[in-house]
Amino acid sequence: MQLSLRIALIVITLIYLLLILRAVKHKKLKISLSIFWVFTGFILIVAIAIPHAIEAISDFLGFTLTTNMLFCITIFISFYLIFQLMVQLTKVAKQNVNLIQEISRLKKRVDDIEEEKNNNKSE
């Protein structure tokens, strides 16, 4: 990798890290979730700074090309993340239904009580 390309990549990664930290600061992302993104940022910086290390690992694992290994890792992590998102989505959807049911039942109760009160008054 040429030095200019490496510098450019590191700069981009640093901007990426800054964006994440900003998102956390403005409460757009939970701290516990930001750890993953910050961690990937650091790994990227290390990989860009010492590309030989990545090549060595790839050779050791038996990948024909280093890029194959990188794509492989990225795809696995993406699948895992999508799965986690679906789990969270299911949880949120369920909580949502519970809330709607609870609110609607409470509304009905309030209406019933109010009606009873009005009836008592008119008597």
Added chain:
Amino acid sequence: MKILLIIPAYNEEENILGVIHSIDEYNQKEEKKLDYIVINDGSKDNTEKILQENDIPHICLVQNIGIGGAVQTGYQYAKEKGYDIAVQFDGDGQHDIDYVKTICKPIIEKKTDMCIGTRYLDKTTSQFQSTFMRRLGSKIISFFIKITCKRKITDPTSGFRAVNKNLIQEFAQDYPAEYPEPESTVCILKKGYEVLEIPVSMKERRGGKSSIRFWKTADYMFKVCFAIILDSINNKRKVE
């Protein structure tokens, strides 16, 4: 024995009044009165207005959550008010009010925990046998229930069913939201409750459109069968 009819309704402005009138007529001629509650599942048409103007007891869900969630709200209401029997009764006029006492009878006699009104059991009682695709779908779902629960359920998608107090509690807490009718049947069979089927007659929808469309049937079938297998693995026996 306090009996509650749970009537889920989604965009049923054309049918809901007719259904309520049939219940009122029934209550006038029968000694045993039926209470009912309409669950308006966030309808976008005038259903809510009609319910309010006619002073019909109803719960208006603040957003649309699907038939499963709507029916569950009804069970939660039944639990809250201490009903002994809850009957699911469609808001589209498909079900016949005169059969309510038929499907409640085995529960009152404590013969079963849940009683399903089935349209396929007796060809003569039912004028409405539904389409070929639907019947085939029901057969396939039945087959899956048979191999997972070792029980024959002829009409697993029937929404006309009565349950006793134990199952009201059970459903108020946990009711399958995605494919409510077949899934809930499998869940309670696996938990060890008794299920009975009784032939009833069903009418064709009076107006509006059924929520299950023809081309969706195959997709629905596949997912239901998958859900049945998962439910049969995930539900452990609770009662003897």
